[in-house]
Amino acid sequence: MTNNNKYYPHLSVDCVLIGCEDDQLKILLVERTDVVSNEKYNDKKLPGRLIYMEEDIDEAAISVLKEYTGIDNSYLKQFKCFGSPKRTSDPRDVRWLENAVNLQIGRLVTVAYMSIVKIGARSNKIDSKFKASWVPLTKLPQLAFDHNLIIEEAIGEIRKLIENDPIVLSDLLPTKFTALQLRRLFEQIYNKEIDVRNFHKKIKSMKYIVELDEKEENVSHRAARYYKFDKKKI
Amino acid sequence: MTNNNKYYPHLSVDCVLIGCEDDQLKILLVERTDVVSNEKYNDKKLPGRLIYMEEDIDEAAISVLKEYTGIDNSYLKQFKCFGSPKRTSDPRDVRWLENAVNLQIGRLVTVAYMSIVKIGARSNKIDSKFKASWVPLTKLPQLAFDHNLIIEEAIGEIRKLIENDPIVLSDLLPTKFTALQLRRLFEQIYNKEIDVRNFHKKIKSMKYIVELDEKEENVSHRAARYYKFDKKKI
């Protein structure tokens, strides 16, 4: 029994890290600023990499998350594998990839993970060596490979997550937040406008969201009430 | 730029072929009756195989479907990639696999596909060399690897399919069918009992299901009305 090259697929992991900052959902993207045989790359991609022989793919995703954000105990969900042959059909992408890994790549299957990340939390500083940045979901540029598609499906995934465990919302908001902030968050996740009054009704029905006595301060209009999550009530 | 062994994951495809026969949802399973170093395997698994170096995974899945059923133009949906390290943690499975492919397998990532198959249709005869059989969903035994889990998720997938294109139901029923047959189908797919009266209301609201004048014959009780799909009305 020997290892030979008969079976030789290429496999990578990509992580869709989702956070919220300035009331905007954002995705962590890394720069592709390389020059490959006089060809310039000035676009962005999801953080990810090929996995090593015998490496566990969950471990690989965890290490990507750790390297880029310092987080090492966050919920990371593998939500889909992308293996369409067309995903590596752009010759630009292929040349970049082959240069980056020094391998001839025929087809690249990637396993996509997503995680909710608290932007700016103590330990979640982005390592500067990666030229990574948080880009608003509503302002995503054209990304490398099929990474736009992967992000789209990750958003679908976050909806499912929220439906069966709304606690994930608490990672996307400050500890105290207003009804408006929560509503804007929902609007971005579901990509549609939500009626103000109906939304207030909805908040009232969510037992794990509790009113505080506090209100906004230093605003030049009626101050909004603050709410918080009560994790025990989920 | 050379191929070397630094990146060497193993990748397979598995196909969940779903059909309906005798009013029962069935899954195509193949036998694992091998003897490996005096160890007997008498269980079943999903049809599937490792993919070859440079082979497209969609093509691999299509060829598996074709080999086992003769079908070569059916809708095949890649619905998930299974890469948990635990899926190949059973030493029995590992020994079988290493014997079958003559390779040392560390981790096996499988890409799962599903397809709705008309059992017994002209060209869909199962190739006898595979010892394959249609097993009712309600009577699935313990399968190799994580194939029970893969089937479970495929059923979740078929629900989604039906919701945004109910035409797939027509492949699971004869051209003429009764309300009871349709109801039993739903009950199996959603794994719960459905109220008879509410279901008739539902049928009426589904414009693509039309009443026929025909009724059952040779039954020793009140004959049920036949329905058919009107594919234009979807």
Added chain:
DNA sequence: TAAGCTTATTGTATTATTTACACGAAGCTT
């Protein structure tokens, strides 16, 4: 041929969910 058996078919009332929609309240500014 009538009574009996088996399965098919049908409607109504209740509840929960979703949608639409507009105005007074609060608090700061000038």
Added chain:
DNA sequence: AAGCTTCGTGTAAATAATACAATAAGCTTA
């Protein structure tokens, strides 16, 4: 005190989901 800006609230209608049981049809058999 008047004006501006955003906050917070209720009601009605439509729709969807659920619960529930009696009669109809057609065959069988006494």
